[in-house]
Amino acid sequence: MPNIADPILIVLLLTNFFILGTANLRASIRAVALQGILLSILPLQIESQATIRLVLLVLVTMVIKGFLIPMMLLKALRDVHIRHEIEPYLGFVPSLLLCVAGTGLALLFSDHLPLAAADRGSMFVPASLATLLAGFLVLTTRRKAISQVTGYLMLENGIYVFGLLLYQAMVVEVGILLDLLVGIFVMGIVLNHIQREFSSLDTERLSRLREER
Amino acid sequence: MILALVVVPLVGALVTFLVPKDSVRPWFVAVAAAIHTAITFTAAATSPSGTLADWLGLDAFGRVVLMVVSSLFLVCAVYSIGYLRVRAERPNRIFCTSLLIFLTTTTTVILAQHLTVMWVAMEGTTLTTALLLYFNQNRRSLEATWKYLMIGSVGIALALLGTLFMAYAALIGLGDPTLVFPDLVRRASHLSQPWVRAAFVFLFVGYGTKMGLAPMHTWKPDAYGEAPGVVGALLAGGLTSCAFFALMRIYMIVVAAGQGDFARELLVAFGLVSMGTAAALMVRQRDFKRLLAYSSVEHMGILALGIGIGGLATYGALLHIINNALTKAALFLAAGNIHRAFKSKRLEDVTGAMRRLPVSGGLFLAGFFAITGSPPFGPFISELLILIGAVNAHRYGIAAAYLTLLFIVFVGMGHTVLAVVQGTPPEDAEGIHYRESLLKTLPIVASLAVVVLMGVWIPAPLARLLHEAVRLLGG
Numbered sequence: 218m219p220n221i222a223d224p225i226l227i228v229l230l231l232t233n234f235f236i237l238g239t240a241n242l243r244a245s246i247r248a249v250a251l252q253g254i255l256l257s258i259l260p261l262q263i264e265s266q267a268t269i270r271l272v273l274l275v276l277v278t279m280v281i282k283g284f285l286i287p288m289m290l291l292k293a294l295r296d297v298h299i300r301h302e303i304e305p306y307l308g309f310v311p312s313l314l315l316c317v318a319g320t321g322l323a324l325l326f327s328d329h330l331p332l333a334a335a336d337r338g339s340m341f342v343p344a345s346l347a348t349l350l351a352g353f354l355v356l357t358t359r360r361k362a363i364s365q366v367t368g369y370l371m372l373e374n375g376i377y378v379f380g381l382l383l384y385q386a387m388v389v390e391v392g393i394l395l396d397l398l399v400g401i402f403v404m405g406i407v408l409n410h411i412q413r414e415f416s417s418l419d420t421e422r423l424s425r426l427r428e429e430r
Numbered sequence: 431m432i433l434a435l436v437v438v439p440l441v442g443a444l445v446t447f448l449v450p451k452d453s454v455r456p457w458f459v460a461v462a463a464a465i466h467t468a469i470t471f472t473a474a475a476t477s478p479s480g481t482l483a484d485w486l487g488l489d490a491f492g493r494v495v496l497m498v499v500s501s502l503f504l505v506c507a508v509y510s511i512g513y514l515r516v517r518a519e520r521p522n523r524i525f526c527t528s529l530l531i532f533l534t535t536t537t538t539v540i541l542a543q544h545l546t547v548m549w550v551a552m553e554g555t556t557l558t559t560a561l562l563l564y565f566n567q568n569r570r571s572l573e574a575t576w577k578y579l580m581i582g583s584v585g586i587a588l589a590l591l592g593t594l595f596m597a598y599a600a601l602i603g604l605g606d607p608t609l610v611f612p613d614l615v616r617r618a619s620h621l622s623q624p625w626v627r628a629a630f631v632f633l634f635v636g637y638g639t640k641m642g643l644a645p646m647h648t649w650k651p652d653a654y655g656e657a658p659g660v661v662g663a664l665l666a667g668g669l670t671s672c673a674f675f676a677l678m679r680i681y682m683i684v685v686a687a688g689q690g691d692f693a694r695e696l697l698v699a700f701g702l703v704s705m706g707t708a709a710a711l712m713v714r715q716r717d718f719k720r721l722l723a724y725s726s727v728e729h730m731g732i733l734a735l736g737i738g739i740g741g742l743a744t745y746g747a748l749l750h751i752i753n754n755a756l757t758k759a760a761l762f763l764a765a766g767n768i769h770r771a772f773k774s775k776r777l778e779d780v781t782g783a784m785r786r787l788p789v790s791g792g793l794f795l796a797g798f799f800a801i802t803g804s805p806p807f808g809p810f811i812s813e814l815l816i817l818i819g820a821v822n823a824h825r826y827g828i829a830a831a832y833l834t835l836l837f838i839v840f841v842g843m844g845h846t847v848l849a850v851v852q853g854t855p856p857e858d859a860e861g862i863h864y865r866e867s868l869l870k871t872l873p874i875v876a877s878l879a880v881v882v883l884m885g886v887w888i889p890a891p892l893a894r895l896l897h898e899a900v901r902l903l904g905g
Contacts, residue, residue, distance in 0.1 A: 331624050333602050349591070356584065365580060372584065376591050383597045386546075386607040407560070407576055410567075 222262040225255050226344035226378070230320055233351035233371065238313045240301045242363055246290045249370050252348075253282025256377055263384050278377075286370065289405050290363060297412050307358040316354055320347040333382075341382055349375030362408055431473055432486050435496075435537050438465050443530035447523060455526045456511040462530055463500075463507035466537070470500040474895070484610070486541040490898035494748060495675045496540045498755045501880075502667045503533050505756075505873040509763050510660045512869030516770060517658075520565070528561040532664065536672045545593050545609040548676055552589065552640065555669055556582040562661045563653055574649075574656040581639060581649040589636025592629045596683070599625035611679060618686030626687045633680045634696060640673035643700050643734060644707035647727045651711075654723035655775070659766015662719065666726040666762060667755035674733055674751065678903060681737065685904040697738030698828065704731025705835040713842035718768070719775045721846050722761055725801060728839055729754045735832065736816040737903065743819025744900050750812035753884055756877040757800045757809060763874045764794035768850065771864040777846065782855035787864075789871045791851045793878060798847040800881050802840040808884030 232252050236245045257279035264271045294300075305312070323346035330342060352371030359365060442462025449455045474493040488496065507529065514522050535554035542548035556579070564575045597607040600614065602622040608614065614621070639646040654662045684693045708728035715721040729750070736747025765775070767790035772780045784791035800807035803814075813836065820829035888896075 331602065331622055333598075356580075362576070369580070369583060369587070372587050376587060376594065379591065379594050379598075383594060383601060383607045385601075386597050386609065407564075407572070407579060410564075410572055411576060 220262070222259060223340045225259060225262075226340040229255055229344055229374070229378075230347055233320070233348055234313060234316060236367065236371065237316045237351060237354060238309055240309065242294055242300060242361065242367075243291065245364070245367055246287050246294065249367050249374075250283050250287035252371070252374050253284075253287070254279055256374055257283060259378070259381055260384065263381060282370075282374070282377075290366060293405070293408050293412065294363060305359045305364075307354075312354050312358050316347075316351050319350040319354075323347040323350065336382055341378055345375050345378035347375070348372075348378060351375075362411055366408070431469065431476075432488060432541060434469050435466065435473065435541065436486070436534055438462060438469065439530045439533040439537065443527050443534065446530055447527040452518065452522050453515070455522055456507075456514045459526050459529050460504075460507040460511055463504040463533065466533060467500045467504045470496050475891070484612075485544045485547055486538075487543045487612075488541060489902060490895050491675070491678065491748075491902050492540050494892075494895055494899055495671055495751060496537065498671055498752050499536050499540065499668045500533075502755050502759050502877070503529075503536075503664065505759055505877050506660050506663050506763070509663075509870055509873040512867050513658065513660055513766065515869075516864075520567075524561055525565050528558045529664075532558045532562065532668075536668055539672045539676055543611045545596060545611060545614075545679075548611075548679065549586075549590055549593050552637070552673070552676055553586050555672065556586055556640070559653075559661075559665065559669060562664070563657045565658055565661065566656065571656040574652040578649045578653045581646070585636045585639025585646065587636070588632050588639075592632030592634075592636055592680075595625050595629035595632060596621075596680075598622070599629060611683070614683045615686045618683055619688060621683075621687050623687065623689065626684060626689055627692060630680060630684045630689065630693055630696075634677065634693075634700075637673045637677040637680070638700065641670050641677065641730045641734075642727050643730050644704040644727055647704065647707065650727060651720040651723040654726065654762075655717060655719045659719075659762045659764075659769060662722065662766070663759040663762035666722065666758040670726060670730055671751050671755050674730065678737070682902060682904070690904060694738045694740060697734045699738075701731045701733075701735030701738055702828070702831055702835075704728065704734065705832070705839075709835050709838040709842065712839055713845075715842070715846050716777045717775055718777070718780065718846055718850050719762075719765055721843060722758070722765060725761075725839070725843065726758060728835075729758070729801070732813065732816065735828070736812075736819065739816065739819045739823055739825060739828065740904075741819050741823055743816045743823075744903055745896060746812045746815030746819055748896050748899055748903075749815065749884070749888075750809065753808035753812050753881060754801075756881050756884075757797055757807070760793060760874045760878045760881070761797040761801060763870070763877075764790045764797060767866065767870055768794060772855075777849050779856065780850050781853035782851075784851045786855040787866055789866050790874070793871070793874045795847065795851050796878055797874075798843060800878065802843060803836060806882060806885045808881045811885055 229252055232248045236248050239245050257275050260271055260274050323343040327343040327346065332342065336342060349372055352368050352375055355368030355371060356365055359368065439462055442458060446455055446458045446462070449458055473488060474497055510529070532555065535551045535558060538551035539548055539555065542551055560575050560579045563578055564571055593609065596614070597609050599621040600609070601607040602625065603620045604617055635646065642650040654665065657665070681693055684690065705728050708724040708731065712721055712724045715724065733747050733750055733754070736743040736750060767787060768780065768783045769775045771787050772783070774780055783794065800809055803810045817829055817832060820832060
């Protein structure tokens, strides 16, 4: 089987840049969906035999990460009539530059990590770290609740890539999928309520609770 | 028997969900809680073997924490019968079911002998807590829930990454990515050391977020401030103890791997930062529920500090888990009663709680003295043991900082608490018809009674368990 992992992981890194650079919320949700689909086919590279577990893992990941959650977010987006992320706490260009720097560091840093022989020189570790970092950037620098969920999903995607290195440990992906399914489900409900209560998904409005001095 | 500890609350949750009437549902929660406590204490007295392919088990440390969580839950369950009667205007199906699922997940965290099972259960606590926080369904509670959910989820995601790092350490060192806890401890010296350190850092930040150590504590004042008092009690006494327990599981592996010094330095640093942050925000605090939230940050700092110092302080920290949980329960439940009676939690509106609510006001004041470490309450003993531990270890700077911060907290907290209980209550307060009832005061009396008991006499079987737990923690 040809090496499909490296091209996939490179596209993953490119989608990170895209999400950090765009103000269009719909486009960034679609990019996260693309990430989910890309990640779901990665296990095919690790396991060459078509076991039931492999097929199930690919399908379930693809449905949840690639379709279910993005569709839920898109629906939330339609309901509140917002399209753009306005005035992030950190501008698009600086956050993009930070992401580029972080990705570069992740690539350099991974060479010095004590990795198992099989993982040396593969893109898995740097791509995982870079995606984690990009997710964290989106999570902390964006105002809209939907953007924050997007960032959280990227964070999860980064962790998922690292989890694939431990493919033998069965329970790893169970944890990841459970987290995604239930976590986003509850976040979805809360998003829905925020939108109804505040008629907006701007977390800036969520600022009543703070220390008054 | 071990399995029953998980199954009982889970079945209870199902039954509670199916009960059609709001007025009888809380009783089911209390009954399930009582059965759970009975099994817990039986299990703690005997020593049952693990089940489910050894994925669940109960060691000495687990028994101590499980007894704390289970008793605390029973106290809160009885209280919520009275509380939900006052809040009869709100449907309580989700609330009651979530309470029992909360008990199921926290119990699973304590029983888990597999790091992934523990992590999944921890994630479960995050989700059920979010539902409990949202009980009031207004803008303020929504904001608190969102913050809690975002910060908590990121924390739990980082903990997952740490768990994966630990598996990777096992993959490199042992050739097999095991996450079975006894296995990891037994073969810890062969684990890949750099990955163990990385795993500890991420798990520390992750579970530390759930504990509410500064600077990851920012969800705490909002969540505790907006949640009903009984949820605050469950979080400050149960969830945080559970998160601390999870962190200590990781700590045991790290110590066995020979990275104990590194871990202890981290614990001391974050412990002191948490105490300092809490002290700074408690002085002149105008909101008495947020005050309690910062007190929780402070006491999580004390726990981390105690383990970080080691020796006698380890024993003190373990004892402090019990004392802190039960005192926090008393404080939050009393604060809940005061909040209801005055319909406010800010000092501008709340004075003379002692006159309006003689029992709850008095218990709130007693709880304040207990939590700030005054004799004859339990926290006095445990906080003193941590101090002696620091002096024994010749860490005088830490001992001095610890004492200073405890003193600042005492003064700062006292200022707010006295303003609440003293004086004359305002005439025009809306909640003037609020009456104290046995169901809402007796649970507080019970938990404070245990706190007093822990201050004057620690039962021999408990002391044995604590010593065994200290040994597990390498102290």
